[in-house]
Each structure stands twice: as C-alpha cells, then as structure tokens.
Amino acid sequence: MESWLPGSSGPAEVGPRLRGLRGADLAASACLLSGAGAEAGCSAPAVAAVLPAGGSGERMGVPTPKQFCPILERPLISYTLQALERVSWIKDIVVAVTGENMEAMKCIIQRYQHKGISLVESGVTRHRSIFNGLKALAEDQPNRRLSKPEVVIIHDAVRPFVEEDVLLKLVTAAKEHGAAGAIRPLVSTVISPSADGCLDHSLERARHRASEMPQAFLFDVIYEAYQQCSDYDLEFGTECLHLALKYCHIKAKLIEGSPDLWKVTYKRDLYAAESIIKERISQQICVVMDTKEDEEHVGHRLEEMLKNELNHVKVTSGRDLQQIILEECYNFVCVNVMTSDFEETQKLLNMLEESNLSILYPVVVISVQFLDYESEPSGQKMENLMRIREFAKEVKKTNILLYGLLVYYPQVCVSQWLAKQ
Amino acid sequence: MESWLPGSSGPAEVGPRLRGLRGADLAASACLLSGAGAEAGCSAPAVAAVLPAGGSGERMGVPTPKQFCPILERPLISYTLQALERVSWIKDIVVAVTGENMEAMKCIIQRYQHKGISLVESGVTRHRSIFNGLKALAEDQPNRRLSKPEVVIIHDAVRPFVEEDVLLKLVTAAKEHGAAGAIRPLVSTVISPSADGCLDHSLERARHRASEMPQAFLFDVIYEAYQQCSDYDLEFGTECLHLALKYCHIKAKLIEGSPDLWKVTYKRDLYAAESIIKERISQQICVVMDTKEDEEHVGHRLEEMLKNELNHVKVTSGRDLQQIILEECYNFVCVNVMTSDFEETQKLLNMLEESNLSILYPVVVISVQFLDYESEPSGQKMENLMRIREFAKEVKKTNILLYGLLVYYPQVCVSQWLAKQ
The missing domain is CATH 3.90.550.10 (Spore Coat Polysaccharide Biosynthesis Protein SpsA; Chain A)
Incomplete structure (x- = not known):
C-alpha cells in the first residue's frame, strides 16, 4: 500500500x-x-x-x-x-x-x-x-x-x-x-428473473x-x-x-x-x-468596457441584452475586476470601441493568470473590437488586431480561451444597430 | 375518447x-x-x-x-x-x-x-x-x-x-x-426501508x-x-x-x-x-466548394482537417449535392475563395428548403468568404457580404441556421496559412 x-x-x-x-x-x-x-x-x-x-x-x-x-x-x-x-x-x-x-x-x-x-x-x-x-x-x-x-x-x-x-x-x-x-x-420497477430468463x-x-x-x-x-x-x-x-x-x-x-x-x-x-457543469459556469459573465466609456457605451447595451439570458451579469470598467475574478467568474467580454490595441484585454489576461482561476475550469475571454470600414484602411491597425492570435496561443497554455471578434461597420450604422436591438 | x-x-x-x-x-x-x-x-x-x-x-x-x-x-x-x-x-x-x-x-x-x-x-x-x-x-x-x-x-x-x-x-x-x-x-443496490426510515x-x-x-x-x-x-x-x-x-x-x-x-x-x-442527438447529427459534414475550384482549393484542405475530427466528411462542387442531402447530412460549409456573392450558398439553401430535411433537425450552413484586405476596399463588396444576414433571417424560419464567416487576409498569407495547418 x-x-x-x-x-x-x-x-x-x-x-x-x-x-x-x-x-x-x-x-x-x-x-x-x-x-x-x-x-x-x-x-x-x-x-x-x-x-x-x-x-x-x-x-x-x-x-x-x-x-x-x-x-x-x-x-x-x-x-x-x-x-x-x-x-x-x-x-x-x-x-x-x-x-x-x-x-x-x-x-x-x-x-x-x-x-x-x-x-x-x-x-x-x-x-x-x-x-x-x-x-x-x-x-x-x-x-x-x-x-x-x-x-x-x-x-x-x-x-x-x-x-x-x-x-x-x-x-x-x-x-x-x-x-x-x-x-x-x-x-x-425492479424485477426478479427466474433461471430461464423469464x-x-x-x-x-x-x-x-x-x-x-x-x-x-x-x-x-x-x-x-x-x-x-x-x-x-x-x-x-x-x-x-x-x-x-x-x-x-x-x-x-x-x-x-x-x-x-x-x-x-x-x-x-x-x-x-x-x-x-457548463450551465453552472456559464451563468455568470463580466463585461469589461474600455476606460473611454460613455453613457451610450456598447458595454451597457450588451449588459441589458445578456441579462435576459444569464443569471449574473456584471459590468466593470476595470476597477472591481479583481473582486469579480475572486468570485469565480469564468466568462469575460472586453469591449473596445475606440481603440485597436489590446491594453484592457492584456490587463485582464494578466489578472486572470495571476489568480489561477483557470486551473479548475477554462476561462473564456472574448475581445471585441469595433472598426469603421469607411475610415481610411490601415494595414497597421489590422496588424495590431491580428496580434490577438498570438495572445490566444500564449494564454491557451494556462487554460484561458481567448477569442477575438471584429465588428466591422460603417460609423453611422452603430447607433442604428444599437437602436434596433 | x-x-x-x-x-x-x-x-x-x-x-x-x-x-x-x-x-x-x-x-x-x-x-x-x-x-x-x-x-x-x-x-x-x-x-x-x-x-x-x-x-x-x-x-x-x-x-x-x-x-x-x-x-x-x-x-x-x-x-x-x-x-x-x-x-x-x-x-x-x-x-x-x-x-x-x-x-x-x-x-x-x-x-x-x-x-x-x-x-x-x-x-x-x-x-x-x-x-x-x-x-x-x-x-x-x-x-x-x-x-x-x-x-x-x-x-x-x-x-x-x-x-x-x-x-x-x-x-x-x-x-x-x-x-x-x-x-x-x-x-x-435496491434497499427496503423500515417504517422509521432506517x-x-x-x-x-x-x-x-x-x-x-x-x-x-x-x-x-x-x-x-x-x-x-x-x-x-x-x-x-x-x-x-x-x-x-x-x-x-x-x-x-x-x-x-x-x-x-x-x-x-x-x-x-x-x-x-x-x-x-447532437453527436449523431454532427458526425457528418459536407464541404461545398465554389465551382472555380483548383488543386489547392481551401475546400480540400478543410476536408483533410475535418477528417481528423468527424466520421463522415464529403466534398462536392455541387453535382452530387442532392444525393448528400438525401443521405441526411445536416452540416454544410460553403467555401467561396474567389467571389463575394452567394450564388453557391443560395443554390444549396434552395435545395435544402425543397428537401424538407430541416423539419426534424436544424441544418447548419456556414458560408465562408475569403477577402483580401490589401485589395482596394469596396463598399459594394461589403454590402454584398452583409446580405448574408438577410438570408440568415429568411432561412431560419425553415430551421436552417446560416452563418457567415469572413476570412479577411492579405493575399500573400493564404498559402502560408494553409501550409502551416
């Protein structure tokens, strides 16, 4: 023994x-x-x-x-x-x-x-x-x-x-x-069979x-x-x-x-x-907004929509993120309207890695970028965005599943789109 | 009665x-x-x-x-x-x-x-x-x-x-x-309790x-x-x-x-x-290539990859599609490399609607478009692509779930990407 x-x-x-x-x-x-x-x-x-x-x-x-x-x-x-x-x-x-x-x-x-x-x-x-x-x-x-x-x-x-x-x-x-x-x-019902299988x-x-x-x-x-x-x-x-x-x-x-x-x-x-298990861990989600938020921020709109689907929806601009992670939230959406960099997402990923939260369950992070397709096309901007694939590979090793979502839109459509939802 | x-x-x-x-x-x-x-x-x-x-x-x-x-x-x-x-x-x-x-x-x-x-x-x-x-x-x-x-x-x-x-x-x-x-x-084990719950x-x-x-x-x-x-x-x-x-x-x-x-x-x-049920119906997939196929068509590469994951993978450029639908395939990927229209997808959707296949289970169709982001940006092209949302709404009524996937890449990257896979 x-x-x-x-x-x-x-x-x-x-x-x-x-x-x-x-x-x-x-x-x-x-x-x-x-x-x-x-x-x-x-x-x-x-x-x-x-x-x-x-x-x-x-x-x-x-x-x-x-x-x-x-x-x-x-x-x-x-x-x-x-x-x-x-x-x-x-x-x-x-x-x-x-x-x-x-x-x-x-x-x-x-x-x-x-x-x-x-x-x-x-x-x-x-x-x-x-x-x-x-x-x-x-x-x-x-x-x-x-x-x-x-x-x-x-x-x-x-x-x-x-x-x-x-x-x-x-x-x-x-x-x-x-x-x-x-x-x-x-x-x-429980039955007792006889020797001849009847x-x-x-x-x-x-x-x-x-x-x-x-x-x-x-x-x-x-x-x-x-x-x-x-x-x-x-x-x-x-x-x-x-x-x-x-x-x-x-x-x-x-x-x-x-x-x-x-x-x-x-x-x-x-x-x-x-x-x-999926149901248990998927009922809690945190929407992380970029710090350049305003009243009409898409993060708030997203919160309203998610509340119809999930039991626990939190929105933060980052200050109480540590606490939310401690409470074992396994799902995050980072919404970036104004930037094409990943500063906020990177911050979140660092905190998640430090917390060891992903030891028990995979943590899902969706980084959403809004990009105006009518604005001057910029190779540099796209290159920035495509860096998310590198991040994703890196954090997957620690059981964090990072997805990038690019919402490509003409500027004028956003308010229309939001109004429709 | x-x-x-x-x-x-x-x-x-x-x-x-x-x-x-x-x-x-x-x-x-x-x-x-x-x-x-x-x-x-x-x-x-x-x-x-x-x-x-x-x-x-x-x-x-x-x-x-x-x-x-x-x-x-x-x-x-x-x-x-x-x-x-x-x-x-x-x-x-x-x-x-x-x-x-x-x-x-x-x-x-x-x-x-x-x-x-x-x-x-x-x-x-x-x-x-x-x-x-x-x-x-x-x-x-x-x-x-x-x-x-x-x-x-x-x-x-x-x-x-x-x-x-x-x-x-x-x-x-x-x-x-x-x-x-x-x-x-x-x-x-089955037990018999006494009156006092022991x-x-x-x-x-x-x-x-x-x-x-x-x-x-x-x-x-x-x-x-x-x-x-x-x-x-x-x-x-x-x-x-x-x-x-x-x-x-x-x-x-x-x-x-x-x-x-x-x-x-x-x-x-x-x-x-x-x-x-999901496992049963998800083990069969059909890749539909556009008719301008060639040897290096991404559809063939996709087939190779999918074969590692699924039991039944078929590739067609459309000719035997009717037969594949009759054999109750519920999952389709339409790969369009050269076009920004939905002719092939539309053909498939028509055949599916006629077949009544989606009465019993939802049919999933993913329409993939490759688009070179270094080429001249074209509002018209984007408008074309965004029509998929209208299609999706339409066919959802008949239990067909249509998704659009836009792979946005510099032309030179495709062969590199394919080589890596």
Whole structure:
C-alpha cells in the first residue's frame, strides 16, 4: 500500500479560495450538531472521507476508467475531490486507486492543486478498495500517517455533484445511528428473473429505494464490519450499509438525497455532467468596457441584452475586476470601441493568470473590437488586431480561451444597430 | 375518447425518406421469424404500439411535462415517434395524451410530419392511459378505426432511442411467450426501508434487474389482463409485465436491452439526450466548394482537417449535392475563395428548403468568404457580404441556421496559412 500526502493536509489549508460563505455557515452548524465544539472552541469534527476509485468503467464503453474521463478536459474525479475539499470539516480524503493509475492520480492532484488527499492502492473489488482506505485511517495499522476520524464518509469518485448539506445530514445521522446512507426513489420497477430468463416476480416500487452514495459511518462500526466480513462479502458485495447491518447489527438511517447524487455510469452520464457543469459556469459573465466609456457605451447595451439570458451579469470598467475574478467568474467580454490595441484585454489576461482561476475550469475571454470600414484602411491597425492570435496561443497554455471578434461597420450604422436591438 | 388520424395510416407511407437499409433488413427478419410471411407473400406482421404520454413530469423540475420538453427545439416525444415510425412493420401507433395536451400533440404530429399516429385521451394514471390505448385497438369497442394487432408494443414517450433490433426481439419473444420486456442491470443496490426510515434489508443486486421499456404482448393477453385487473392495480401499479403475470399467468420473457433505452426522467437526462442527438447529427459534414475550384482549393484542405475530427466528411462542387442531402447530412460549409456573392450558398439553401430535411433537425450552413484586405476596399463588396444576414433571417424560419464567416487576409498569407495547418 502506498501513501502519499502532497503538502500539509490541515483542513484550514484546503482550497480556501473556493470555499463560499454557505460552506462556513454549514461548518458552524456541523460544529453545533456534533457537540465536539464545546471542547476546543469549536474545532472541526473528526470526519474523513474514503473514495474507492479503482473501477475499470467497463459499462462506459470507453477504454479510460470513468473516474478519469475528461469533462471540459478535466478528469471527473477532480470534480468530486473539489466537492469534498470545499467542505471545511472533512479533514482527510483517502482515495483508493490501482497501482497502474497511481501516477496519473498524483498528476491530477498536483495539476488541480487538490489538498489533503492521501492515496492508497485499491483492491480488486470495491469493498476491498474501501477496506484499504479505512485501514489508512485506522489506529491498528503500522506506519499510519492519518489520525482516526470519529465519522467516515464513503463516497464514489464518479458522483461529482455531492453537496455539503447532504454530507452534513449523513454525518449527523451516522453519529446518532452508527450508519447513514443517501437514498433516491426508484426510476424503474425492479424485477426478479427466474433461471430461464423469464419474470419470476416484480417488486412493489413504492416499498423500495435506490441506495446511493455518499454514506457515513461511525468509523469503529464500519471498520469492525470490514474486519469481520467474509471473503465472499469482499468479493461479491457492493453495499456498505449491508455490512454494517450484518456484522454490527446497525440499521442505517436513510436520508433522501437530491437527483444530483446520481452516479456517472454510462457515456450519456458524462454528457449530462458536462452540461450541468457548463450551465453552472456559464451563468455568470463580466463585461469589461474600455476606460473611454460613455453613457451610450456598447458595454451597457450588451449588459441589458445578456441579462435576459444569464443569471449574473456584471459590468466593470476595470476597477472591481479583481473582486469579480475572486468570485469565480469564468466568462469575460472586453469591449473596445475606440481603440485597436489590446491594453484592457492584456490587463485582464494578466489578472486572470495571476489568480489561477483557470486551473479548475477554462476561462473564456472574448475581445471585441469595433472598426469603421469607411475610415481610411490601415494595414497597421489590422496588424495590431491580428496580434490577438498570438495572445490566444500564449494564454491557451494556462487554460484561458481567448477569442477575438471584429465588428466591422460603417460609423453611422452603430447607433442604428444599437437602436434596433 | 378522441381519435385522430392525420392522413392515411398505412405502414408503407410512414416516413420512407427516413428508413435506412438496416430497417429493411430487420423487417425481412421480422417477417421470417413471425411465420406470418407464408400466407400473403411476407406481409408485415400485425404489430401496433401504444405510448402512454399523459405524465406530468414532476420529477424534471420544469413546468412542461417531460415528453414535451424541447431537445434542439423539437419536443422529446417527436424523437420517440420518429424511432417507432422508422420500423416498417409497426402498423399503428396509439398515443395517449391528456385532453389539455391534445391540441399541442396534434400540432407536433403535423409539424414534424408524423404518420400513422392515433391519439386517445390519457387516464389519470399510467395504467389507465395504456388501457385507453389498448381499447382503441380492441375489437369489442364501438366506432373503432384501427384493426386489432396480433402483438402490441408498449413503450414510453420519454425513451427516444429505442432501436429496431430490440423491438424485433421483444415482438418475437411475445409471440412465443405471450409477453416480453426489456431489462437492464441495476446501477444501484435496491434497499427496503423500515417504517422509521432506517434500513430493513438490501437486495442482492445480481439477482435483480431494472424493468425498462419497451415491452411487447400478445394483444389478447394484455387486453385481458387490463380488463380483469382491479382498480387498485390501475391506480397504483406501473408494471405491465406484472399484470400479465397476475391475471393471465404469463411469465414474460426478459430481453437484455441496450443502455440507450433509459428513460428521460430528470433535467440531466434532457442534457444527455441532447448531447447524444447532437453527436449523431454532427458526425457528418459536407464541404461545398465554389465551382472555380483548383488543386489547392481551401475546400480540400478543410476536408483533410475535418477528417481528423468527424466520421463522415464529403466534398462536392455541387453535382452530387442532392444525393448528400438525401443521405441526411445536416452540416454544410460553403467555401467561396474567389467571389463575394452567394450564388453557391443560395443554390444549396434552395435545395435544402425543397428537401424538407430541416423539419426534424436544424441544418447548419456556414458560408465562408475569403477577402483580401490589401485589395482596394469596396463598399459594394461589403454590402454584398452583409446580405448574408438577410438570408440568415429568411432561412431560419425553415430551421436552417446560416452563418457567415469572413476570412479577411492579405493575399500573400493564404498559402502560408494553409501550409502551416
């Protein structure tokens, strides 16, 4: 078993840039609910997470295991890690991957700057992988580098949209009941086939639920269950709640989860995940105007139009750009009416590069230039404009996608065009 | 109950333009397997389909019932109808919709030119809707306009990707066993909760399957089952296979379906369906060159590049355009190096409009003009080029999306640019 911790795993250092206010609120509630806060001025409850990620993804129909399939060029598992990292009260995240994928996983952690992750080698089955993850957190193991948590969350690497509120409900319920799992209504009727491939009986849909992930357990409960369980369980079982019931007589509390908890299983799920992520990051846009703005500036007109399409539209002439970038806006339009240079765009690109915003998602910048075609044609002006291709090549290396848009018009038409919109 | 047949419902007239060779092959096999072919020189087996489409789609989280949600601006149910229409041996398709949606459904049938569809009013539950659909096909009903089929397929309006091969397997199995249903492996473990919201027991995943749609039945079997079944069944049941078992003692044959059979249930499923459809129609592109082509024509270079990205790339200077349109190509690039007029593009647009290709999917046409910016600037030339906006508005009404792309370059650069690619 290999263990690897990039940098310190202290929870205070885990992706602070990405943690919103909502996270802080929930952390406070977690504290309140846990009862652990009384001792050390509301210290984070001892919660760790184990992610089995050793699967081969054969159902996906693609050679890459599904947890490593790219969504917007970033591996699926990185989104799941990000979702867990955002939760301030999860101290350690243990990921079980195959020896074959160990190096790739290290690269992912480094590239996307994930913090507080430990890697262990996965087993040949899901249960064995989880067991390996639990061992890395247990007290009775030699050379252990992590401390035993009170509660452990078990989650799937291929469920990237897990929210803090369901994690909190599960952890709270696990403290009370010993185990808790997320459930969803069944989408299809479940049937039991007979040996000859015919219907034996069908189950009443209302009396059954789909058991989803995440699940949470008192660490001692689930570790005990794994230590006691049979080889048959480890080989053929998939359900942790079942082990807790069978070996520790713990009846898990069932928590209704959101539809977002679904497991990325088939290629269509990758499409769905990509669309969900795209929708999330595309709802916020910032229009950057050149500083020679006026009342009738096209930037303001653009703002009006974009507001009909998008949830969050901001306009700036540059002063509060830093703040907008901090709030994780991934889409920018730079509008240049009067100039044929890229001073404003260049400034924005510099700020974006410094912010590291584009590590997690591509940042899109559209630099719009208005040019009067009736004015004297100027080779020099065009050369200036065509420099954008060089910029674009340069910033693409840092995951910033720069596009140039030249609006070529007779001067007199602009006001007409704007009036028409 | 309302019954409505737009035009003739003869199977030979159902969307012949859309029926591929594979469909014809399968129809021949269907004939062979059915044993019905012997009597009347291989007449189509008597198969009808019933589609309950009265659901409210509350799980989708959108006000529109999911079967009417648009995918690429076309309602989901139209894709499902298209999938069934393509199967030459399905004679009638009965769709059960609410009175409220009856007019909307008629519009969909008319707009997308669906043939052989009958509408009936849905019931308040899925089972009641199916029963209404079956009644429209039964012999014992007054004023019936459809003939009783030997086998009836029951399918969901929200499963648009059903393929002919699985339909054929089901119909064949239904003839032999009286009933047949598509199944899929379970993605999640199924559990049974206790009354207090805790785990009672979990089911062994390998011993159970998800019951999907379509299903097929000897008409007399399933109609008998619906006639006998209790009000409780009609109110709270969902599974037709269960009714055939309970009331007619028919153990349905279970047929493994493809992952594509999944039911569009949540918003993410709409995203997935859209991506699947986009992928299908975007893998074929046709590059139309202007007739003043030469060896170094940019169209040929474009072809080389596109071949790395897409499955089917064709290049034409216009002569075999008609054939390419018939083969359902939805993407065109018109490359014009030497002219600033739109003669070639206009020709293509005319052919597309005549073909009705864009009834089912949007057709994308990109008209590319190369223009030397060092040549004498000509207002007239620009005015010509800007006419594309007028064309675009015009053809958008017929679902053709026309884009203009002006590549503005110094003459000397073109060969350099091409050499670099």
